[in-house]
Amino acid sequence: MKKLLSLTFLFILAAQAFAKGPKNQYVSIKTAYGQCIIRLYNETPKHRDNFIKLTKQGFYNGTLFHRVIQNFMIQGGDPDSKKAKPGQELGNGDVGYTVPAEFKDSLFHKRGVLAAARDDNPAKASSGCQFYITEGKRFTDGKLDTLEQTRLKGRKIPSWQRDWYKSVGGVPHLDQNYTVYGEVISGIDMVDRIAAVKKDAHDRPLEDVPMTVELLNKKSCKALDKILGLD
Template sequence: MKRSILYPAIFAGMIAGSFAAEKASEAPAAEAPKESASGVQDIKIKMVTNKGTIEATLYASKAPMTVANFLNLAKRGYYDGIAFHRVIPNFMVQGGDPTETGRGGPGYRFGDEIVAELKHDKPGMFSMANAGPGTNGSQFFITHVPTPWLDGKHTVFGTVTKGQDVVNKIVGKLQQPGWKGDGTGDKIQQIEILDSADALFKAQAAKIKEWNEILDKAKKE
């Protein structure tokens, strides 16, 4: 059964069934950072979880707004302590919701950045969860296996370069006999930005200013 990465009101009743067991392999080694015409390069990050560390390259050169949003939230500590609230074996692990209900977000939404060459074609792809076109916020997922039916519907913005075994460990709890529930309780502890994001933040300054005003207002309330 093909599955969707949507918020609960949209995907309720769509998660029945299962895929044949398939072991997700370790992601390939990182390539040299790519650069866009504006001089924005792809950016490496380190995501520390209670199950281990995931290293990834984010495609700032191809999905600059999406990566700027993710890194801005990471820089603010937004993701620290948030659980992977939706975990499905042979599909993906989803996080980024501070309410851990699948309905939460940063208080704003932004448009898709669908790039034809960026696909959900292997384990370890970072992509945005949404409730339809143009509804991106803070929720994202990492694929456990290839999920090609999501191509063109969700913005792919990065790939795991080291630590896909950590994703497998998070998924593994749900594969234990008798486990009931959606998420596993595993959490993001911290996200570290390993490369300079200055060029990206400068290029996306107007959007980041808008987002931060909303985030700051919500923090005061």
């Protein structure tokens, strides 16, 4: 009887382990310039959950990457962009709420991160819908030193982050000012292509770049967790 109970208990544990969902949520962003896959950070749950909610609603589908700056970032998620006329200035659309800032020392603006846009507010609260993906550029130690003394007002960039900014690139002056809540794990070339398109005086692409944003299913998320060593 005891042996039977032990085997039953083991089967229950095994079933529970198999039934556990993925540890991370991944999303795909598709455009005419390709597709990228983004892992949403669990360290920023408010931003993660808000992005998941809007994606489930289909909110982002048909919105544009309305502001693109090469070697910096591409920005999208403005609901007004869905029916925008050519040449119309965009970037002021919202969903009527903000998301509290979630700054983490471990999360920084390396190349390929997903981060929240915002207006100028003392709490640095994020837009409820607009986001950007960094393209960035590489920095030298000298340029990072200058950045610390000027735009960062004396804040020191940790050495391990310096290594990223020198080898991979990013946008260090945005750190601790805008919430980073995900990163591209595949398809960064889509960002590069969009960042390079021709644009107008407001940095809006001359030809619209609409997007489709979808949540990956649990099976795909678990597979990516395993590939990335995050399971």
